[in-house]
Amino acid sequence: MRAALAVPALALLAAGCVSPPPEAFVPGGSAATAATAVAIGANARGEPCRMLRSGGGAEVFCGEWTAPSARIRRVPAAPAPALAAQAQAAQAGRMACEAPAPTTVLGGQPAALMTCRRHAGGWPAFSLVTAAGGQGWEADGVLAALPAAERAIGILAGLASPEGAMPRSAAMDMLAARLARESFGANDLARYEQLMTLGREANQAERFVTAETAYRAALAAQERMLGAGAPDTFGPMLRLALQLSNQGRHPEAEALFARAAPLAARASDPLARAQLAHYRGLHEANRRRAAPSLAALAEAEALYAAEMPPGLGAGQAGAGRALPLDASALVEPLAARAVVGVVEVRRNRAAVLRAEGRIPEAEAAAASAARLAAVAPGLPGADLIAARVARTSGAAAESAGAPARARAEFGRSAARFASGTPRSRPYADTRLLEAAAAIEAGAPASAILAGCRQAVAVLRELREGTSARAIAPCVDALARSAGGTDQALLAEAFEAAQLAQGSVTTTQIARAAARLGESARNPAAAAAIRARDEAGRRLAALYRARDEASAAAGRGAGPGVAELDRQIAEAQDALTEADQATQTAAPGFAQLVQSVAAAPDVFAVLLPGEALVSAFLPPEGQGWTFVLRDGRIAAGRIGVTGAQMDALVQRLRASLEDGNGEKPFAAGAAHDIHRALFAGVAAPLADAQRLMVVPAGQLLSIPFGVLVDAPPPAATGHEGVSFLLARMPVAHVPAPSSFVALRRAGPSRASQPWFGFGAPLPVPLSQAQRTFPAAAQCGRLLAGLPALATASLELQASGQLMGARPGDVRIGRAFTAPAVRQASLRDFRVVHFATHGLLPGELSCLQEAAIVASPTPGAADAANALLTAGTLLDVELDADVVVLSACNSGGGAAAGESLSGLARSIFFAGARSLMVTHWYVNDAAATRIVALSMRNLQQGQGMAEAMRNAQLDLARNVPGGSHPALWAAFALVGPGPTGRASQAVAAAAAGGG
Known part of the structure; x- marks a missing residue:
């Protein structure tokens, strides 16, 4: 057998997970005001730009970029030459600017313009200064953003008007990123409430990554003010835990819930324990654990109810006997928050019960939530509360077989969402639910399709997917309406169906393919994109390190969190610089990373007969x-x-x-x-x-x-x-979209044919046990992986058949994780691994999938023998094919995506296709199939044809090889290189992108 353990595919978020509740309302600060972005026209490339105010200045965002294209700062008024000298000195650490050229802006205001070059990469930029409206102004950024920056200065100075307000959801990502930079960079604790309010709004719009960004920065700010482990850091910590759970990152969420639990008992917020039980209930629902979810929600309701106004007791409201109250009864914020908590707990209970098939109980819980919301006036966020309650009531009615009532409830919910969070994920999902109910109620096709198109348009605008269950009624309606002949409707159905296929893998492939395509046109642009990706990964690693350090500091141990905050501030600045360099080097990159491919884009890259x-x-x-x-x-x-x-x-x-x-x-x-x-x-x-x-x-x-x-x-x-x-x-x-992106990337431009790694030496038991000191079983499993008898033969044969140089292989002791990281693998068209694969599910001590290399002799542990998915993200490839000749590297029976974590990382590193396996492979069969595939590829066959012919050779020409268990395990993921006869057509298709 090739591997003792399989490499799993990462599972998508469960489609039936219960939506999270609104966050507890935080007094003070208005993200609604702060998040208002205004349209200011187009940049020099014709991309629409928005301005987001920041203190006395602003940031300008253009096109699809969520990092600023330009920044404007207000400074004391002075003549333009003096302002230019001041700006040039201030920018000296980031870029070198030429002598300022006098000019005018805004219809005659004196100004000076400097053309600059960034120190990182030498990319062009601008620096503009002017005195307008009685103030001095400095602006710098991507060269194409110069006209937008001038208009932004005019708006800030009161000399021009914006062209219109942007939807709040369009500004959330930009604002969260900016506030996080300011919080870590300037230690500005005044940003705390703004971050908390923004986190709540992003959560209500179901933009969980943005909410995570906001709450993470808010937690850091509060810990700097109060100290790690202070009871009142409970608030942002709990909310951050829920955002991680909503993204399916359950182990990370568990760690934060565990940290928050002892703080809740000592927190100054009287509702802290209720919130902890409430959010734990939602976390258990996200994990599909109904019984503990319902138990936690029941505990939360009892704790919330203790703080409700007299006359609105849980029993009375639940039985439908609550009496309307005077508005003054809910003026007190604590009481209002308690009522909101009970409403949300009941709504969440209804969702959990519905998922369990307990429909009458779900209807009763939804009705109870609706009654309490109706009789309690003056609740904060009344529109969104009503929208969520109506959506839950509609779902319960649908499950009870009452589509007309469900459609009416969903319609009311969508209207409320349109008022509270317009063009947001909740609005789109509710429109999808309304369309499904309309179909069941026998509504006319025109009404159904109108709702479907509204939902699809919003999801595509937000670049977000949805579940197959949610989009299915709309795909059905479009495909049926097409009647098999209407190509426009069939194209709509095809594109709507793709909204259920979005995944981390799809996005990573799109980003890697766009980088490879840019590399063909401009290698320096590809380097800028990679630098941006590396900066993002470094920042994410620092955030994780800070979480660990903060937890240790709360226990009275651990390294200094302040030093990590300083590094995070530097990493934030580096990411912004890298992003602006990418905007200059590859202005179309953000637009290339699409999750839905239009039918014409697919036709453009399909080859004849394909x-x-x-x-x-x-x-x-x-x-x-x-x-x-x-x-x-x-x-x-x-x-x-x-x-x-x-x-x-x-x-x-x-x-x-x-x-x-x-x-x-x-x-x-x-x-x-x-x-x-x-x-x-x-x-x-x-x-x-x-x-x-x-x-x-x-x-x-x-x-x-x-x-x-x-x-x-x-x-x-x-x-x-x-x-x-x-x-x-x-x-x-x-x-x-992955097919289009990979085909448009074009073939590898590497000069060498093949490089191989494999046949690792077994890990000594002592090293393996020191790698996992807290789990002896993990050490024994790692040390127990057998030697691979034919892996060396497979690599030697493949290298010879591909015409590789003798030194382009690392076998046995030479195959180490550092050897993989140090090799110049972007010079090779085929990279081949023949080794063991490990997955966290079977080696539970691992946090991510890994392939096994040889251990370092005399090392303290075997960490260098594990080449993890995260490590492979830093490997740079320009490969037509990467062979993962390890068992179950395609994901196996647990596939929720088409690729394992390892395969996804390799795609991101720069592979155009992967040769993977779907079950445990026979060593001899694997050796023959892989070697013949390499021979066929070298002889000019396309990769799909090369694999097919090698598999059929085993089935037809080798005694005992005809059973598909032996020849069918291998699969090609990605279109792969085409044969010589098709290369000209493929090159033309790539050029069309």
């Missing part, structure tokens, strides 16, 4: 298979439900996972999957020559080449079976 097949399969009901080929879209209904497909996939995998062919092949299941997916689109696929597949759900865990495309002779057994791989090569991509 078809893209995208499967959309929600967990309930039947989905759709979309086929794009020769400029036309076809759509066919999938013949089974999501649950039925899962069962078929499990049957198929169970017959393959031993890797040795000892179980009868589930030919019937393989044919049923093929028929369900492709029966409705057989015509456009009839003479296709190559298939690009976008799987969904459990389909991610199987290579499509193993599907059976004709009725098999028997339900089990592989003899006489017609496999899809025998008819055509098959490649897999995580999303249509």
Whole structure:
């Protein structure tokens, strides 16, 4: 066996997770005012720009960038030459500027303009000074932002008017990033309340990453003021924990909840214990643990109710006997917050009960929340409370089989969201729910499609996805309305379905492909993009280190948090500088990182005879298979439900996972999957020559080449079976946007053919145990990984067949994690790993997936023998193919995405395709398939064709090799390099991007 442990795919957030509650209302500070961004026209590239005020100055944001394109500062008034000298001195540490040139701005105001070069990368920039409106002004930034900066100065000086206000959601990310920089950089504790309010608003808009940024900075500010471990740091700590839980980062959330729990008992906020129980209940709901969630929510309600006004007791309100109160009864903020807490607890309970199928109880809880909200006047954030309560009531009505009532509730909810958080994720999701209820209620197609289009437009504007369950009714409505012929409606359905395919992997591939494409045009631009990515990772690492140091400091130990705050401030500045350099070097980069690919973009990169097949399969009901080929879209209904497909996939995998062919092949299941997916689109696929597949759900865990495309002779057994791989090569991509991005990146420009790593030496038990001192079992598992008998042979044969140089391989003792990091791997078109893979799920001491290298002799532990996914992010590649000849490197049965953490990191490092496995592979079979694939590639075949021919060779020409457990484990992820006959067409497609 190639590996003792599998590398898992990262799971997406569960589609049915309960939405989080609104945060506790924090008095003082108004993010609504602070977050107002105004439109100020376009920059020199025609991108729309917004201005966000900052103290006496402002920041200008253009296009899709969330880092400022320019900054404006107010300074004491002085003649332009004096202002220029002052600005030049102030900027000397960041950039070198030429002598100032006199000019005028804003219709005649005296000014001086300097053209500059940044010290980092030498990218051009500007520095502008002027005296206007009785004040001096300095501006600097990306050269293209100069006209926008001039207009911003005019607005600040009262000499010009903005062109309109921007939606609040469009400003949240920019504001959170800016306030975080100011909080860490200037130790400005006055920002605390503003950060807390912004965090609450971002959470209510379900922008959890932005909320995390705000709360993390607020926690840091409060800890500097009160000290780590102070009871009142409980507030931002608890809210930060919930944002991490909402993103599926449950271990990180658990650590923060554990830190917050002892603080709650000593916090000055009387509702601290209620909030702790409430948010823990939501965290348990996010983890799909209904019983502890309901218990925690019950505890929270009792604690909130103790602070409610007389006459609004929990029992009375819950029974529907609450009496309307005078508005003065809720003037007291603590009472108002307690009422909001009870309303939200009941609403959250309804959602948990509904997810458990306890529909009558869910309806009762939702009704109880609605009654209490209705009889308690003067609640803060009344519109959003009403919107959430109505949405929960609508969901309960839908589950109870009352679609007309559900549609009315969702309509009311959407209207309230449109008032409180317009063009936000909650608004879009509610429109999707309303569309689903409208379908069930028999509403006309025009009304259904109108709501769907509103939701899709908002999600695409926000660059956010949604669940397959949520978008399914709209995909159905669009595809059915198309009638199989309306190409415009089919294109809408195809693009709407992609909103359920967005993932970390898709985004990473898009970013890497955009960087590779820029590198082809301008290597310096690619270097700027990589520097920006590295700056972002450094900042994230510093935040994690600060969390750990702060926790240690709260226990009276640990390194100085203040030093980490200083490093974070420097890293924030470095990230802003790197972002501005990227804006200059690669102005279209942000626009290239798209999560949805329009049908024309897919057609532009498809090669002759090539078809893209995208499967959309929600967990309930039947989905759709979309086929794009020769400029036309076809759509066919999938013949089974999501649950039925899962069962078929499990049957198929169970017959393959031993890797040795000892179980009868589930030919019937393989044919049923093929028929369900492709029966409705057989015509456009009839003479296709190559298939690009976008799987969904459990389909991610199987290579499509193993599907059976004709009725098999028997339900089990592989003899006489017609496999899809025998008819055509098959490649897999995580999303249509990934296919477009990777194909547009063009082929590798590396000069050398191949580099290999593998056959690691076993880790000594003593080193392994010191690596995991708190868990002896982890050390024993690591030390127990066997030597790989054929890995060395696989690498030597592959290198020879690829025409590699003798020294371009690291085997045995030479294969170490430092050796991988130090190798100039961007010089190689193929990078090959033949080793063990480890995953956190089976080696629980690991925090992330890793591949195993040889240990360093005499080292204190075996840390250098683990090449983690995080480490691979720092490796720089320009590879057509990376071979991960390790078991289950494609994700296996647990696939929630198409790739493991390792594979995702390798894509981000600069791979265009990956050769991965879907189950434990037989060593001899793996060696032959990989080596022949490399030979075929070297002889001019495309990677998909090279793999296919190697797999078929094993099946047809090697005695005992015909069982698909032996030849079908390998799959190609990414389109891969094309054969020589198609390279000219592929190059033309890449140039069109």
